[in-house]
Amino acid sequence: MARWLGWKIENLRHSYLLNEVDPEGMRGKFYGKPIVDSDGDISSWKLDVKPTRRPERDFSGTPCVPVYVMLPLGTISMKCELVDADALREQLKVLKSVNVDGVMVDCWWGIVEANGPQKYNWQGYKQLFQMVQELSLKLQVVMSFHECGGNVGDDVYIPLPIWVSEIGKKNPDIYFTNRKGGRNPECLTWGIDKERVLGGRTAVEVYFDFMRSFRVEFDEFFVSGIFSEIEVGLGPCGELRFPSYPEKHGWRYPGIGEFQCYDQYLLKSLRKAAEARGHTSWARGPDNAGSYNSRPHDTGFFRDGGDYDSYYGRFFLKWYSQVLVEHGDHVLSLAKLAFEGTCIAAKVSGIHWWYKTASHAAELTAGFYNPCNRDGYAPIAAMLKKHDAALNFTCVELRTLDQNEEFPEALADPEGLVWQVLNAAWDACIPVASENALPCYDRDGFNKILENAKPLNDPDRRHLSAFTYLRLSPDLMERQNLLEFAHFVKRMHGEAISELHSEAEEKI
Template sequence: MSVASGGSASSLTERARAASSSSRPDDDATLRFNRVDGGGDGRKGAIPVYVMLPLDTVSRDGRLQRVDALSAQLARLASAGVAGVMVDVWWGIVERARPMEYDWDAYLQLASIVGSLGLKLHAVLSFHACGANRDDDYHVPLPSWVTDAVNRDPDGLLFMDRAGTRSDEYISLFADDSPMPMLATPIDCYRDMMISFRDAFREYISPPNAVVDEILVGAGPCGELRYPAYAMSRGWEFPGVGEFQCYDRRALESLAAAANAVGRPEWGGAGPHDAGSYNSHPDDTDSLAAADTPVGRWDSDYGRFFLTWYSDELVSHGERVLTAAREAFDGVGARLAIKCAGIHWWYRTRAHAAELTTGGRGIGFGGSGYDKIMALCKRSGASVTFTCAEMADKEHTPFHKCGPEGLLRQVVNAAERHGVEISAENALFRCDGDAFRQTEKNCGANVVGDAGTSRAARMHSFTFLRLCDTLMEEGNFAEFAKFVRNMSAGAAGGSE
C-alpha cells in the first residue's frame, strides 16, 4: 500500500491523533473560449474530446481492474484521436482504512498506462459516495472511518430533508469547518487528500510532460457543486422538483442566524413548508409554482430571502473547497476545475423549480446563481465543467418544460461574463449520430467566430460519458470516431 501524507500542521496533528486512537490562476488573466491550443491537430477552435472511465475502474480494495482489456480500449481511443480520459478518484477507496493513510497504487498505475499511450488524464477528486443515482452500477461509500464519525453525529454531518431523511452521498456543506467526532473538519480532510495526491503524482502533474492536465475537485453529490436535492435512492424520479436540503442541525442554525440578521427571526425556523416533495411538479406546490403568487411563495420577500441564503451557502462551500484546492495545488501545472449539474427540467418556467432546490439559481446577483459560481471560479482560478451537452429541447416532453439548450447558453454566457473557461459533458450515455451532432452544436464545434455570438461559445473540451462495451461496438465506435474528428477539426473543418 502506498502511504503519502501532507497538510497543515494542525490538521495533520489532529488527524494523526485520531488515527491512533480510533478503532477505525490569477484574477487578472482573461480566458477565452475559442482557444487555439487543445486537442486534435492544434487548429484554431479544436475541441479536445476526453472519455470518462467506468465507475469501477479501481476496485473498492484499491486494485486497477481489467488491466489488459482497459489498455486495449485506451489504445483504441487514442487511435481515434481522443485527447485523454477522466477517472473518479474515490475518497472511499484511496483513504478507506484510516485517516491519513492513502493508497494511490491503482491510480498511479493508470496514469502510467495513460501516459504511455500519449493520452492525458483528468482526475476527479470524488469526495462523494457512489451509487445513489441513475446509471450508478457500482457502490463506493464514504470511508468507513468517516461513516463511523457520521454515525456519532448524523443530525450534524449529513444533509437532511423536511421529513428528516438523511443523504449519505456527501457530508453536509454546513459542517465544512466543524470537527467530526474524533477527527478533523471535512475541509481539512479534503485538503489533506489533495496534498497527498499532489505529492504522490508529482511526476505526472509536472510540466513539460504532465499526464494529469486537469484536476476536478468534487464539491457535492456526483462531484457537482449542488445540494443532493434529487436522488433515486430516496425515491426521486424525473422530472420531480426535488426537495430543499436545509434541515440538518447546522443548516438550521445558519438559517436562523441569517433570518435574525435581516430582522425577520420568524423566517429562520425551517425551509419553505409548501414546496412539495421529491416528485412534485411545480404547480403542485405553492412555493415553486410558475404563476404570479402571493406572499409565501418563491418570488415573495420571504422566498427571495430563503433562496438567496440557500444559494449563497452553496457558493460559500465552493469557495472553501476551492481555497483548499489552491493551497494544495499552488504552482502545479494542471488546471483546476469544478463540476456543475445541468438541471434542465422545469427550466422553461419562471421559477426554475428544480434549480431552486439544488441551489444553482438564487434570486440575488441579477437572478442567476450561475453568476455567483462563475465569479467564485474567476477568483479561484478554476474552470467549470457543465453537463447535458448532448440534449436538445425538442427531445423532451413539452409538459416538463425542459430547456437544456437555453440552460447551456445561460451558463456559457455567465462564464464568458466572468472570464472563466467552460467545458462540457453529456448527462446520459448515448452514442447515436443525433446525440453527437447535437453535442457538436451545443459545444460550438465548427462554428467560426468569437464567443458571445448567437450560438454557444466554443467549449474548452468535452468529456464523453462513458467508456463501456457498448461504445466499443463497431457501429457505435464508428459514429464516435466521426464525432471526435468533427470536434477536432476546428474552424478549418466541417461536420461530416
C-alpha cells in the same frame, strides 16, 4: 437586468417558433407518405421515402476542442487495485487510435482513505496513471468526495470512508437532511465545512489533506504534465449542488426535489442569517414546498406568484444559494493551493426540467437561485473566476424539442439552460468545458454537442475548452459506434473529414 430579461423572452420565442415549424417532432425521423391510387383511395404507404439529413456544418479549420473519455466507475476496486488491466490497456489503445486526447477517472475518497483518517492507499491509481502515460494520453482526475451508487448510471457501489460512516452513526447531522429528517449519506453536509466533527478535523481540512496527499504521491506525473485538469468534487455526483433529487429516496423525473438544509449545522447558519436580517421567524425552511415528486403548480411555494418571490422566499433562497457558493469557495481555495500550477475545475449539473416555468423549482431546490427574473449562474461563475477554475457543465447533447416530445409535462429546456450557463462562464472569462448527461452514439446527438462546443457565427470565436464523453463501455467499442465517435472526435479537433471512415476503419 434588461439584457437578461431580453434573453429570457427571446429564448421562449425561439422555443415556440421551433414548435410551430416542427409541431409533430418529426425531425431526423423516417416517415411514410400515403399514395393515392387511380380511384382516389389511399392504397398503401410509401416506405422508401426518407427525409434528407439536415446539412452538417463544416468544422474543418475551427478551433480544436480536446476530447476525453470517462473511464468506468469501477476501474479501481475497493482494495485500490486496477481492475482487468490487460482489457483496459487494449481499450485505451483503441481510443488512442481514434485520436482521443485523454481519459477521465474518479479518484474515490471512499477507496483511498477507506479504513482510517489520513491512511491513504494510492496503489491502483499509480498503476493506472503509468499505463495512461505509456500510451501518451492525458488525464483528467476527479477528486470524488461523494458516494457512488443510487444515481443514474451508477453500476458500482462505493460508500464514503468507513471511519466517516462510523462518525455518522453517532452524529447523523454530518449528512444532508430533508424536511422530514431523512438523512442522505451520499456526501457530507456543507454545514460542517468549518466544524471539527471528523476526528478533530473540519470537512474542508479532510478534503485538503486528501488533495495534498495526492499531489505529493504523484509528483512525478505532475512534473511530466500528464494531468491536464483536476476536477474537484463539490457535492453529490461530484457536482456543485444540493442532493435535492436522490432516486434512493423515491425521487423520479421530473419531480421538483426537496430542500436539503435540515441538519443542525445548516439550521444554525439559517438562524444566524435570519437574526442578522432582523426577522427571527424566518429561521426555517418553507412549509409549502411540496415533496420530491411534486409539480411546481401544485405547491404554494413554487407556483406562479408563489412564496418563492415573497420577502421571506427571496431571503431563504438567497441564503440557500449562498451556502452553495461559499462551499465551492472554501474547497476550491484549498484545491488551488494543493494543485498550484495545474488547472482545476468544478462541475455544475444541468437541471433543465421546469426551466420554462417562472420559478425554476428544480433548480431552486438544488441551490441554483435562477428564477425567470434572476441570473443564478453568474455568482457561481464569479466564484470560479476568483480561483482561476474552469466550469464543467452537463447535458450539452440534449435537444429541447426531444425533451418536449418525451416529457412534455416537464417544461424542460436544456438548450436554453446550456446557452445561459455557457454565456455566464464566458462573460466571467473562465474556461468552460462540458460533458454529455446520457449515453450518446448517434450523429444527431454528436452534432448537438458540436453546435454547443463551437457556436455558429460567434464574433468572439468562443468555444469549449474541452469535452468529456460519458463513458468508455462495450457499447462504445462496437464498430459502428466507434466509427461514429471517431467522426465526432475529428470534427471536434477541427480536422477535415472526407477520408475519415476509410482511415478509422483501417485503424479499428
